[in-house]
Amino acid sequence: MSDDNKTIEMEVLRYRPEQDREPFFQTYEVPFEDDWSVLQGLQYIKDDLDSSLSFRWSCRMAICGSCGMMIDGVPKLGCRTFLRNYHSGKLRVEALEHFPIERDLVIVVDDFMEKLARIKPYLIPKQVRKLEQGEYLQTPGQLEQYRQFSTCINCMLCYAACPQYGLNSGFTGPGILALMHRYNADSRDGGRDQRMELGHSDEGVWGCAAVAYCSEVCPKEVDPANAINQNKMGSAIDYFLRFVRPRGATG
Amino acid sequence: MKRSNEPVFWSLFGAGGMLSALIGAALVFVTGIGVPLALLLSPDLMQYQNMLAFTQHWLGKLVIFAVIALFLWHATLRILLLLHDFGFRTGIGTKFIGNGLALLCTLAAAYLLLALGS
Numbered sequence: 001m002s003d004d005n006k007t008i009e010m011e012v013l014r015y016r017p018e019q020d021r022e023p024f025f026q027t028y029e030v031p032f033e034d035d036w037s038v039l040q041g042l043q044y045i046k047d048d049l050d051s052s053l054s055f056r057w058s059c060r061m062a063i064c065g066s067c068g069m070m071i072d073g074v075p076k077l078g079c080r081t082f083l084r085n086y087h088s089g090k091l092r093v094e095a096l097e098h099f100p101i102e103r104d105l106v107i108v109v110d111d112f113m114e115k116l117a118r119i120k121p122y123l124i125p126k127q128v129r130k131l132e133q134g135e136y137l138q139t140p141g142q143l144e145q146y147r148q149f150s151t152c153i154n155c156m157l158c159y160a161a162c163p164q165y166g167l168n169s170g171f172t173g174p175g176i177l178a179l180m181h182r183y184n185a186d187s188r189d190g191g192r193d194q195r196m197e198l199g200h201s202d203e204g205v206w207g208c209a210a211v212a213y214c215s216e217v218c219p220k221e222v223d224p225a226n227a228i229n230q231n232k233m234g235s236a237i238d239y240f241l242r243f244v245r246p247r248g249a250t251g
Numbered sequence: 252m253k254r255s256n257e258p259v260f261w262s263l264f265g266a267g268g269m270l271s272a273l274i275g276a277a278l279v280f281v282t283g284i285g286v287p288l289a290l291l292l293s294p295d296l297m298q299y300q301n302m303l304a305f306t307q308h309w310l311g312k313l314v315i316f317a318v319i320a321l322f323l324w325h326a327t328l329r330i331l332l333l334l335h336d337f338g339f340r341t342g343i344g345t346k347f348i349g350n351g352l353a354l355l356c357t358l359a360a361a362y363l364l365l366a367l368g369s
Contacts, residue, residue, distance in 0.1 A: 163336055197252050206255035209332045232261060239258035 007031045008087050010041055012053065013094040015101050023101060025092070026050075032083045038093065039067050039078035042105075055105035062219055065155030069105050070094040075160035075217045096160040098169070112156055115172050118198055119180040124191030142187040149182035149227050151220045158214035158224050164207055171207035172198065174214035174224035181227035200238065205231040260328055260350065267325025270317065278318070303367070312364045320357040327353040 010030050015023035028049050030041045039057055046053050058064040060079045067078035072092050083091065099107035129136060158174040159165050165173045172180075180199060184192045198204045205228050212225035285292035295301070305311040327349045335341045 167335070167338065200254045201252040202255045202257065203252065204255070206257035206261070209335060211336065232258075235255075236258035236262050239254070240262075 005031070006033070006087060008041070008083050009090045010038075010045065011090055011092045012042070012045070012105070013092075013101075014053070014104055015095075016052070016103060023095075027090075030083070032087075034082075034084050036083045037079050038069075038071055038076075038081045038083060038091070041083050041091075042078060042093070053105075054103045063153060065153035068096050068155045068157050068160065070097055070160065075157040077155060077157070077219050080219060096156060098160055098162070098166045099156070107156075109156070111169060112154070112159065112173075112176070115176050116154070116179070119172070119176055119183075119195050120191055121176075121179050121183065123183065123186065123189050124194065125188060126190030136188040138187055145187065146182045146185040149178050149185070149222055152179055152182070152222045153220055155219065157217045157219065158222075161213040161217040163211055163213070164209050168207065170203050172203055174208070174228065175222075177205060177208070177231065178222050178224035178227040181231055184231075196235070196238070199231055200235050205235055208232070260324070263321060263324035264328040267321035267323070270321050271325060274318075275322075306364065306367045307369050309369065312367075316360055316364055319360040320353075323353045323356050 007029050010028045011025045012028065013023050014020065014026045028045045030044055030049075032041060032044070036044075037060075039055075039060065042053065042055050043057075046055075055069070055078070056066040057078065058066045062077050062080045065077075068075060069078050070076075070093070071078070071081050072086065073094075075096060078093075093105065095101045095105045096107050099109070099111070102108045123136075125136065152175055154175065156175065162171075162174050164171050177199070180195050183189050184195060184199075196204075200206070208225075208228045210225065210229065215223045215225040218224065281292065282297070284290060286294055286297045306315060331341050331346060331349050334345065339345075
């Protein structure tokens with residue numbers, strides 16, 4: 001099936017702040033085999049053609065979330081996208097959209113990290129149990145309520161896909177709002193009210209315009225658009241019911 | 252953080268979307284194809300007397316009001332979102348015009364339906 005001398009042209013976005021005034025494309029001729037990922041192509045460039053190329057990677061198996069990049073304009077993980085699918089055309093690789101570029105394909109993730117902390121992405125126990133009281137138990141049904149949303153690997157592909165985040169970076173964004181839902185929907189958690197102060201705002205779920213491209217590009221089938229939509233419903237109910245709910249009650 | 256007022260408009264948008272998904276296509280068929288072309292439906296179905304009687308029944312008023320008002324609120328937000336997605340700046344002014352128009356037409360629909368009597 002494979003012929004031995006296949007090569008592909010990879011157009012890679014370069015930007016080295018100390019010497020380039022603006023980003024530009026550099027083309028490399030990369031020999032490859034059928035089982036080579038785009039990440040392997042980049043590694044070939046770095047090892048054999050141009051050691052100055054910078055990109056993030058770690059696990060090579062779509063679990064660390066480091067190698068998110070724009071591949072022919074679509075946000076994808078470099079490690080689970082194969083060069084053979086782009087043969088015999090060219091292939092364009094760019095840094096993830098909507099983020100500042102630190103160097104070549106490496107983006108600045110400060111905004112994402114800062115927002116991630118804002119939604120308190122950890123269990124805030126409803127009732128704190130002492131060690132001798134044992135574990136926080138949960139039924140398989142209760143686990144199913146949030147399991148899908150807990151598989152996020154923070155790869156930020158959904159941020160590169162989200163037109164709202166691109167237009168207004170004040171928006172908390174799909175991945176983090178899905179994580180907010182993951183903890184809110186956990187039966188052991190009691191931190192919903194703390195998180196929803198942000199959730200109820202225009203920077204929270206109401207900043208979403210339901211384009212749903214985030215869910216399409218997600219490599220882990222988290223479906224952030226679904227999480228946000230569920231929270232819009234919850235937030236709307238809370239908006240109207242807060243006037244009639246007895247004081248001290250939580251929703 | 253400031254709580255968003257978006258739930259008000261989003262609820263109307265959602266209700267209108269649901270309603271249009273359920274009956275929108277059927278309405279287009281009945282009013283635009285079935286009755287005018289006498290296709291499956293009697294051309295007399297939407298005669299003046301029939302329609303007047305429909306609007307004079309409280310249930311008819313409710314149906315017409317819901318269809319006009321909720322479709323409008325749905326369309327308004329959809330247009331505002333589209334403008335936003337295409338990169339137009341939709342500030343408070345655009346929202347005022349869009350939602351104002353929907354509100355005005357909602358009130359007009361209510362007034363006219365009530366004016367038709369029972």
